[in-house]
Amino acid sequence: MKKILNGIVEFHTTDYVSQKERYESLRDHQQPRYLFITCSDSRVVPDLITKSQPGELFILRNIANIVPPYEKAEEYLSSSSAIEYAVEELNVRHIIICGHSDCGGCKLMLPGKAHTGDMGLTRKWLELAGDVKADIHRFAEERPGLDSHALSWHTEQSNVLQQMKNLLTYPSVAERYNSGELGVHGWHYIIQSGDIYQYNQESRRFELRN
Template sequence: MQINDLVKGNKKFREARFSKYETDLKQLSKDGQNPDILFIGCSDSRVTPELVLDTKPGDMFTLRNVGNFVPPYNPDNDYHGSSAVIEYAVCVLGVKHIIVCGHSHCGACKSLYQDLGDSPDLINIKKWLELGKKAKEYTLLATVDKENKEQLYRTTEKVSIVYQMENLLTFPYIVQKIKNKELQIHGWYYKIEDGTIEYYDGTDCTFKPLEEYKSNAQQ
């Protein structure tokens, strides 16, 4: 993929696909956005939320970062990009759902088991990966074959989703909206290799096929 391919892609979009969304986009331009969903996903180039979920412009407010991690609430008046997105989505846009969507073959979760060395060029990555430390520790204590690296990574990916959901509960305004039944948190796991999604069922702490999800369930 080259920059020229993106230029051609935009031309193709305007000529062949823009008309499909033109009415929606004009309305959104006039009235502003009003999404019901905050989607927290990974920056991985293989994860394409709009494609996978067949959404249109205005449906989802999206946060993507390394590992779909959620930093704990920290009101220290410093720069917090991910937290700012969450704050805007919940407090300004008033989303009704937050989806934390992890995925298979996640490079961030795999990196938790690798030595990244002492290069100063990776200082921010190494700090960010600390948000996956609990998931790694829990996975290593679980009854999983630690010699089977792929099983270890897949388990870590799913466990991490649960811990990121817990981190969302450190935000006071999120807790309050959940108590008021104005907000729900969901944990999803996307399999790159076959396009399927599993959801986290908090009642028995397992991941189940998304087709079995009940819309009125408090996941």
């Protein structure tokens, strides 16, 4: 805890002071342009990898950056309400779903990796990724001998694509997306290299963002 508490002091005496006007301008309202949906993984730091400032990103984090389909919203209010609030109240202009390499949640979707011990809540949450798990099992069966790194890579990207589809089950998201008012983007962040692959709707591939 000492490191964290010392960090509070350092923030207030350095970072806060250098951006005091920005923080004061955010006192009574926020107007972020982006909803950033990503994993709870401690190695993924949205503000850092996007070089964003306070007030620019509205961030939703959960295990494996999952978006509950709209029809199940009543069961998963935390994530679903954040999406609703960002779109309908904050009027964000872009939604980014950012998966990442070495994702623990995605590993549990791999063939033979369904065991989560006593983590009943985690197991229940990952039921939302059933379509991804089915896709990965088919993918693995069609490519016997595929190495674990390639399979994990495909799983993480397949998961991002499924969550993009799930987003469009929300009426307010679909309406604004179809009218061109809202962009939906899929990213795959590689921790060890800092690279980000962005999904290209036209080529239907994740392409390195330079």
